[in-house]
Amino acid sequence: MTDAPGFVPDTAFAVPGRLVPSNRAAARWQPARIAAIRRETPRAATFRLALPHWTPHVPGQHYMVRLTAPDGYTAQRHYSVASPPDDDGFIELTVGHVAGGEVSGHLHTTARPGDTVEVRGPLGGFFAWPGDRPALLLGAGTGVVPLMAMVRHHRRRGLAVPLRLIVSARTREDLLYAEEFGPETTVVLTRTAGRLSAAHLAPYLPGGGEEADWEAYVCGGNGFAEHASRLLVDGGLRVNRIRIERFG
Helix, strand or coil: CCCCCCEEECCCCCCCCCCCCCCHHHHCCEEEEEEEEEEEECCEEEEEEECCCCCCCCCCCEEEEEEECCCCCEEEEEEEECCCCCCCCEEEEEEECCCCCHHHHHHHHCCCCCCEEEEEEEECCCCCCCCCCCEEEEEEHHHHHHHHHHHHHHHHHCCCCCEEEEEEECCHHHCCCHHHCCCCEEEEEHHHHCCCCHHHHHHHCCCCCCCCCCEEEEEEEHHHHHHHHHHHHHCCCCHHHEEEEEEC
16 A cells, blocks of 8 residues: 555445454554565565564455654554465565655665564454455555455465456556466556446446356545446445545
């Protein structure tokens, strides 16, 4: 996810649904060692963190990352987990480099493997998908991060429940995780194909031919989240089947 102001749920659509049980360990800060940094695009990188007090997350949850300056000043941001929940002892956070972002700027320009940051989590419940029902995932930019955790979980567990991912990006160079996309993924390149449209979603909406009672997860910037959610509602998906995380 991105830097300030972080992401917030869209309460006009997202509903609590299944809540993740509270975890006392998630409420405390802990040091996390940067084990590796992997470049995803020119503006985004994945930070693999080793946690001394690791606990499994549910795909769709996030962590808070906190930095503390020598004078005591702190900055913290929310970042969704990209890795599946069974990566014992580690989490991966894919972070976009935001101009002027205190946390993302430090991670992209200063942090190195072996450095330590503070984290707290896993947090969040309404956007979590434990793999128990068909899911239609719609993401743009770094909004694909929590959705990729769901895809990886689906693949690693060999889940039979239907799952589809639709990703929107300006160009192929802007795509996160492009080399991992499989038959469950549709890519919409807006520079050449235009915006996400009703036609992309039609097979997964009521009467579209797919025999599944889909629950939609939408994640991206404000404009994308608004556009995608309206397409879903106009296509007949019930509002209480749509969960949204937005940023910007």
